[in-house]
Amino acid sequence: MIFVTVGSQLPFDRLVRPVVDWARSRGRNDLVFQHGGGDVDLSGFQAHAFVGPEDADRLLAAADVVVAHVGMGTVLTCLEFGKPIIVMPRQAALHETRNDHQSDSARELEGRAGIFVAWNEQELVALLERAAELRGGSAISSEASPELIATLNAYIRAPKA
Amino acid sequence: MSARRPRVLAISSRGGHWVQLRRLARAFEGCETVWASTDAALAPRVAPERFFKVPEASRWDRIRLVWMALRVAWLVIRLRPAAVISTGAAPGYIALRVGSLLGARTVWVDSFANAAELSLSGRKALAFADLTLTQWPRLGQRLAAGEAPKRGIAYYAGSVL
Numbered sequence: 001m002i003f004v005t006v007g008s009q010l011p012f013d014r015l016v017r018p019v020v021d022w023a024r025s026r027g028r029n030d031l032v033f034q035h036g037g038g039d040v041d042l043s044g045f046q047a048h049a050f051v052g053p054e055d056a057d058r059l060l061a062a063a064d065v066v067v068a069h070v071g072m073g074t075v076l077t078c079l080e081f082g083k084p085i086i087v088m089p090r091q092a093a094l095h096e097t098r099n100d101h102q103s104d105s106a107r108e109l110e111g112r113a114g115i116f117v118a119w120n121e122q123e124l125v126a127l128l129e130r131a132a133e134l135r136g137g138s139a140i141s142s143e144a145s146p147e148l149i150a151t152l153n154a155y156i157r158a159p160k161a
Numbered sequence: 162m163s164a165r166r167p168r169v170l171a172i173s174s175r176g177g178h179w180v181q182l183r184r185l186a187r188a189f190e191g192c193e194t195v196w197a198s199t200d201a202a203l204a205p206r207v208a209p210e211r212f213f214k215v216p217e218a219s220r221w222d223r224i225r226l227v228w229m230a231l232r233v234a235w236l237v238i239r240l241r242p243a244a245v246i247s248t249g250a251a252p253g254y255i256a257l258r259v260g261s262l263l264g265a266r267t268v269w270v271d272s273f274a275n276a277a278e279l280s281l282s283g284r285k286a287l288a289f290a291d292l293t294l295t296q297w298p299r300l301g302q303r304l305a306a307g308e309a310p311k312r313g314i315a316y317y318a319g320s321v322l
Contacts, residue, residue, distance in 0.1 A: 007176060008175070008176055009176075052200070052202045053175070053200065053202050053203055053206070054202065070274075071176060071177050072176075072177030072178075072180060072181060072272060072273050072274050073176040073177035073178075073179065073180040074177075075177075076177070076180045076181065076184070076273075076321070076322070077180060079322070100277075101274045101275055101276070101277070101280075102274070104274075104275075104276040104277040105273070105274045105276050107276070108276045108297075140322070142183075142184065143184055143186070143187055144181075144184040144185050144188070144319065144320065144321040144322070145319035145320055145321070145322065146319070147318055147319035148185070148188070148270075148294075148296075148318055148319030148320060148321065149185065149187050149188045149319075150188075150306070151188075151294075151304060151306070151318040151319065152185060152188035152189075152246070152268065152270075152318075153187070153188045153189070153190060153191070154306075154307070155266075155268065155292060155310075156167070156169060156188065156189065156192060156243075156244045156246070156266065156268070157167065157191055157192065160243075160264070160266045160291075
């Protein structure tokens, strides 16, 4: 199963459309979409405008591959699950988000085990073609870096001057 | 149940901000942690610790923003936390502001997604937060272990990843 998710803020049809076109051309119906209220015809597929946190985690865990915008919740959860994820950044110029932070994060995340960045629709389809061979990295810990944990713990517990 | 444990309010929007906030949980060891976010479905994830739902609002919707600010302010006044920490966005920013007025220690952890510059909320938090952290070394000054942070400076001390 491939889980396609675009987050709760805005639809992202530029991602959903090529994925559903690809699935139809390949005769696949084992995709689940969380489309955020977009306009793409998803008949024949399991589709939800939004999913709650429990369902989102269940779908992420069940998926062989995840396709998503560069939302940190989805990305971090996939890394925790050791799940391969294809991400395509939203672009401010196309009114898909307010600024280009998704492209900034994508540049930083690109190359990390289990994360596959599609910079446009063509690259997205090319990655979907390879979906069966994409592998997640080893599951990461569910905690922030030890340095950040230690710094915050010491700071919060110290008496305020 | 020691009454001496400092109370920490950990607050963020749902989605990526929340997943990042949860990755900091161990930093609150030794504290009484109270969680708050914009999705009531997250409550079971922090049980038996307490959870409060706050309204969702972005800075583009004035009326909801005022309602959210009032609700968050009331929560902070009621809880009187010793420390308030947030990974973003709007509700966390308001909680930090109110916490700061009430003498709480305030910590802003800018989202991992802001890899090219601090978020707008993060830049505003710099003015009053006791500690502002970026998750990117090039966006902040290194905070050494035990160093007392200064207001108005963005520091780096690790990331949620």
